[in-house]
Amino acid sequence: EAGVAQSPRYKIIEKRQSVAFWCNPISGHATLYWYQQILGQGPKLLIQFQNNGVVDDSQLPKDRFSAERLKGVDSTLKIQPAKLEDSAVYLCASSPVSGNTIYFGEGSWLTVV
Amino acid sequence: QKEVEQNSGPLSVPEGAIASLNCTYSDRGSQSFFWYRQYSGKSPELIMSIYSNGDKEDGRFTAQLNKASQYVSLLIRDSQPSDSATYLCAVPTGGGNKLTFGTGTQLKVEL
Numbered sequence: 001e002a003g004v005a006q007s008p009r010y011k012i013i014e015k016r017q018s019v020a021f022w023c024n025p026i027s028g029h030a031t032l033y034w035y036q037q038i039l040g041q042g043p044k045l046l047i048q049f050q051n052n053g054v055v056d057d058s059q060l061p062k063d064r065f066s067a068e069r070l071k072g073v074d075s076t077l078k079i080q081p082a083k084l085e086d087s088a089v090y091l092c093a094s095s096p097v098s099g100n101t102i103y104f105g106e107g108s109w110l111t112v113v
Numbered sequence: 114q115k116e117v118e119q120n121s122g123p124l125s126v127p128e129g130a131i132a133s134l135n136c137t138y139s140d141r142g143s144q145s146f147f148w149y150r151q152y153s154g155k156s157p158e159l160i161m162s163i164y165s166n167g168d169k170e171d172g173r174f175t176a177q178l179n180k181a182s183q184y185v186s187l188l189i190r191d192s193q194p195s196d197s198a199t200y201l202c203a204v205p206t207g208g209g210n211k212l213t214f215g216t217g218t219q220l221k222v223e224l
Contacts, residue, residue, distance in 0.1 A: 033212075042117075042201055042214035043157065056211050091156055101147065102212055104156040 002026065004105035006092050012111045018080035021108045025073070025094030031055075032069055033102060034077050035091040043091055049075065082112045114139050117204050119215035127223055132189040134218050136202030139183065146178060146185045147203040151217065157201055161187060192222045 005024040013019050025032045030051050035043035046065065047057040051072040060067070064083070069075040079086055089109050095102040118137045126132045138146075145164050149157035163169045163176040163185065175188040185204075189196055199217040206213045 035214075040121075040216075042119075042216045045211055045213070048211060056207065089156075100145075101159055101162060104158070107156045 004092055004094055004103055006090075006105035006108050008108060009106065010109045010111075012113060013082055015084055015112050016081040018078065019082060019110060020076055020078045021090050021092075021110075023075045023077070023092030023105060025075075025092070026103055029094035029096055029103075030072070031095045031097060031100075031102075032075050033091075033093040033095075034067055034075070035093060035104075036088045037091055037107075038088045046077070046090075079110075082110075084112050086110060087112045115215075116140060116206050116213045117202055117215040119200075119202050119218050121216055122219040123221050124218055125221045125223055126192050128192060128194060130192050132192045132196065132220055132222070134187040134189075134200050134202075134220065136185045136187075136204075136215055137183055138185070138202075138204045140204065140206050141180075141183065143204045143206065145205055146176070147212070148174075148176060148185075148187045149201040149203060149214075151199045151201060153198070157214075189220075192220075194222050194224060196220060197222050 032049045034046045037043045046060045047067045048055040049069040067077045089107040091107045092105045093102040148161040151157045161176045163178045169176045173190045177186045199219045201217045202215040
C-alpha cells in the first residue's frame with residue numbers, strides 16, 4: 001500500500017515570497033491533515049479535512065496560509081507571503097476516520113531566509 | 114494547562130535499561146492514546162496505541178494508561194541505541210476529531 005506522498009521535499013524561499021506544498025493521502029483515507037512542526041516542538045495541527053470539507057482550521061494563520069482539498073483526494077497548502085517564523089517541516093497525514101491512527105508523509109522542509 | 118504535556122528531556126539511559134516516558138493530558142473525555150517515534154530528520158511513525166486502562170504490551174514496548182490520573186506512559190525494555198529518538202504522545206481532543214501532540218521527549222540510549 002502506497003503511503004502519504006508529499007512534494008516538494010525541500011524548499012528555500014525569501015521572506016515575502018510564496019510557496020505551495022502538495023499532498024496525496026493514502027488511497028481511501030477520508031481524513032487529511034496538515035501539521036506544522038517547528039524544530040524542537042511537536043507537530044501542530046494547521047487544518048483537517050474530512051473528504052473535501054474543513055473540520056478544523058482554528059490554528060491556521062488565515063491571513064497568509066490557505067489550503068484546499070479539491071475532490072476529496074489531493075490537497076495543497078499555500079503560504080503567501082512567507083515569514084521567517086514559517087520555517088518548519090510541513091507534515092501531511094491521513095487517516096481512515098477522524099481521531100483514529102494517522103499516517104504521516106515524509107514532510108516538506110521549508111526554510112525562509 | 115496544555116492539552117498534552119511531556120517532559121522534553123533529553124532522557125538518557127544505558128543500553129539494556131528500561132526507559133520510561135510519561136505524558137499527561139487535560140481532556141477527560143479522551144478515549145484513545147497514541148505513541149509516535151520520530152527519528153531526527155524523519156516524520157513520526159506510530160509505535161503504540163492504547164484505549165483501555167492498564168497495560169498493553171507489544172514486544173519491548175509497554176503502554177500504560179490511567180484515565181483517572183489522566184496519565185499515559187511508554188516503557189521500553191532492553192533499550193537499544195536504535196531506540197534513540199523523540200517520542201511523541203498524541204491524544205484526540207476537541208470532541209475526538211483532532212489529534213493533538215505533545216512536544217515530545219528526546220530519548221538517548223548510551224552504549
